[in-house]
Amino acid sequence: MTTMPTTDPDTVSPDALHTPVLGWFDQHARDLPWRRPEAGAWGVMVSEFMLQQTPVSRVLPVYEQWLARWPRPADLAADAPGEAVRAWGRLGYPRRALRLHGAAVAITERHGGDVPRDHAQLLSLPGIGEYTAAAVASFAYGQRHAVLDTNVRRVFARAVSGVQYPPNATTAAERRLARALLPDDEARAARWAAASMELGALVCTARNEDCGRCPIAASCAWHLAGKPAHDGPPRRGQTYAGTDRQVRGKLLAVLREAVDPVPQAALDAVWHEPVQRARALDGLVADGLVEPLAGGVYRLPLT
């Protein structure tokens, strides 16, 4: 007979988590450029786009160049989307660059050039989903939102539910828990969002977690249970080699480096298999990442 994990918000004591985690954050928060006051809402938003599935260490240099080149949304909006794709470099998932450009255009046209404060308005921008809308509203504007990213989900899974990893897909129970654990005070809630995320990023990591440095190890359900290994369906593994994604990446790398439009032959050289190669290129065009010109040449999108 086993007992179910404790996921009922009524059974957890929020303040017993808040105080130590916030205290730890005061001491150990990283000095990241998008956390500095001068970053502004635009800096926060740019960082959130870049950090979607990409590690901080790789984002840092691109972020700095991006903000120097396009210090306000209108600056990016005035430039070609292809320039955003080029400046994105090797961060991966280049559609994010296109969406960030699209968001800048929408902000310029519909919001007077200022990143909106309202969660619903943020959510309506391209490339902004539930997480990013909450993150921008919380980090940039100090609002009270449940900011549920992969780090926070893991912290909650362990500290509250007593399991090593959260479910593959975010559940309603997780959202409910995140809301229940949000401090009542707005400023404290915003601080909590950043702190709980930072704890997951630095201490309560996916592998090699460091419970010895964790401010809530003593009350962590998973730690108390003896840190049982993950039990259940395998966590989704990604394959990459030989996929369309890899071919798309190679094609786009050529276009990013090229100053002038690229002839078909130059693209053909990146992949031997013609059917997959054509499918990948078609996909890039369909996604608006590549613009086909007359005469069988291609370039990053000008419009």
Add this chain to the structure above:
DNA sequence: AAAACGTGGAC
């Protein structure tokens, strides 16, 4: 709801 969507560092 499941699958597509890049890239590179760490173990």
Add this chain to the structure above:
DNA sequence: TGTCCAAGTTT
């Protein structure tokens, strides 16, 4: 060396 993982969004 191959697997795992990184502040998700979209269809």
